[in-house]
Amino acid sequence: MVLLWNAFRTQEQLKSATDLRLIASSVRKATAVGDFVAERRNGVAELAERHEIETYLINKALGMSPRYGLNANLDAVEERFRHQVAQKTVRGEPIYNRIVLFDENGETRDAVLIARTPSALRFGDGLALGFERRGEDARAFRSQVHLARGDQTLAATVAVNEPVRFGGWTLYQVNYDPKDPTYSGLDAVFDPGLVVVFAGFALIVLGVAYTLYAEPRLKRRGAAA
Amino acid sequence: MIAILVSQSPLFVVSQSPLFLLTVTLYSAAFIAYAATWRSHQPIVGRLATLALGLAIAANSGLIVARWIEAERAPFKSLHESLVFLALCVALVYLVMERLYRTRVFGALASLGSTGALLYALVHWDAEVVRLPPALQSGWFIPHVVVYFVGYGALFFATAVAAVHLVRPTLRLRAGTIFGSEVDLERVTYDAIAFGFVLLTIGLLVGSVWAKEAWGDYWVWDPKENWSLVSWLVYGSYLHLRRLKGWRGRRLSWLAIGGFAVVLFTYLGIELLPTAAESAHAYQ
Numbered sequence: 001m002v003l004l005w006n007a008f009r010t011q012e013q014l015k016s017a018t019d020l021r022l023i024a025s026s027v028r029k030a031t032a033v034g035d036f037v038a039e040r041r042n043g044v045a046e047l048a049e050r051h052e053i054e055t056y057l058i059n060k061a062l063g064m065s066p067r068y069g070l071n072a073n074l075d076a077v078e079e080r081f082r083h084q085v086a087q088k089t090v091r092g093e094p095i096y097n098r099i100v101l102f103d104e105n106g107e108t109r110d111a112v113l114i115a116r117t118p119s120a121l122r123f124g125d126g127l128a129l130g131f132e133r134r135g136e137d138a139r140a141f142r143s144q145v146h147l148a149r150g151d152q153t154l155a156a157t158v159a160v161n162e163p164v165r166f167g168g169w170t171l172y173q174v175n176y177d178p179k180d181p182t183y184s185g186l187d188a189v190f191d192p193g194l195v196v197v198f199a200g201f202a203l204i205v206l207g208v209a210y211t212l213y214a215e216p217r218l219k220r221r222g223a224a225a
Numbered sequence: 226m227i228a229i230l231v232s233q234s235p236l237f238v239v240s241q242s243p244l245f246l247l248t249v250t251l252y253s254a255a256f257i258a259y260a261a262t263w264r265s266h267q268p269i270v271g272r273l274a275t276l277a278l279g280l281a282i283a284a285n286s287g288l289i290v291a292r293w294i295e296a297e298r299a300p301f302k303s304l305h306e307s308l309v310f311l312a313l314c315v316a317l318v319y320l321v322m323e324r325l326y327r328t329r330v331f332g333a334l335a336s337l338g339s340t341g342a343l344l345y346a347l348v349h350w351d352a353e354v355v356r357l358p359p360a361l362q363s364g365w366f367i368p369h370v371v372v373y374f375v376g377y378g379a380l381f382f383a384t385a386v387a388a389v390h391l392v393r394p395t396l397r398l399r400a401g402t403i404f405g406s407e408v409d410l411e412r413v414t415y416d417a418i419a420f421g422f423v424l425l426t427i428g429l430l431v432g433s434v435w436a437k438e439a440w441g442d443y444w445v446w447d448p449k450e451n452w453s454l455v456s457w458l459v460y461g462s463y464l465h466l467r468r469l470k471g472w473r474g475r476r477l478s479w480l481a482i483g484g485f486a487v488v489l490f491t492y493l494g495i496e497l498l499p500t501a502a503e504s505a506h507a508y509q
Binding site for chain 2: 140141159160161163170172173174187189191194197201204205208212213
């Protein structure tokens, strides 16, 4: 049995409407920190008007291809974001972990986003997301694995609650280190008895229901007859 | 500083959510009306009590739906959310039992339970929506929690009946309370526990299937797992002692109440254990 895999762990932060509404609701509720939020909202407007972003959008609207110029524009935008991340701090702690530009389809240039924080703030209209710094929470832990066994190969993503099955083995994302995105803990489990155990579970439920409900009724019916 | 203090006081928090205030008020009204049925000869008192509880259930459901939309996930994650759901389960299970056994005797205890759960939820108010950690992002999350909480609702009901049985073994109550004839308290307790036990069994096994899916293990000795096994065993012993050893009467009622004490510890007491931080079930 030869089973090989190499993995790199990613704490992945994907763009979704959840993030945006999450912020919207915390803005509504966190009255005590209202000023802080308002200050960041100003930051949003300020960032959206930056000329790097404007140039990018104008060139994109003009139909410039990524190869000729648009990528250079994006580099400039990302540089601006890095600057913004470094600049915006509260008591020496950065507010944002990362600011990422999304196009109108929600795509980014990055295949993988590493963000240590769960929440995002929208900059401009569907343009970019800033990831708020908030503890060590992660939205998802995923490992990209390449499995090989003889001629069989499989490239897949293992995530918590989404194990990958290959050649009778199952790979689970069981461990991770929020502080180190290059570490991933995977379990490889060979468990051919799974069906038997689950059948046993079903039998337990049926047995308990039978003993407590069906049997007394059948007995009563028998006694009456 | 003052702003923060004000924003954390229960009164301020309630003023932010009129629906929560309404729900608590309706449960309290149901409690008063159900308590009045113990003394009243008027059938109208009982009907008013049921009406108040029905409205409270509607408001409570509204709270859950609103939270579900706001959080964009099932609102069973934080202690606050789970208490709001527990209040609903306790009231719903009771209302079904009220129809089933045609008695309103236990309504006061049920509405008191729901009111208590909501008041506890008020103390543990969530300022912000917490994201589901990766381990809880699963299709098993909703069935696992719903099955357990309906089971807890049934066991709460069983406990209320057992408590009434201890105080007053034979019940002869007034017109406002009982629709039908006399109630066999021990029988009602047993039925509710049997129902709760089936749900505990399913919840435990669903949790085990989920653990297998998430971590590759059926059982990971999480403190909540261990204590839910203990409560399953206690109620299992209740059923066995009744059936095989012929236990009846006060000691069986005490066992029913003891079982619920274990359930309460499983639900709320786990946080006190030193191992709580490692639990996937810990409330924040």
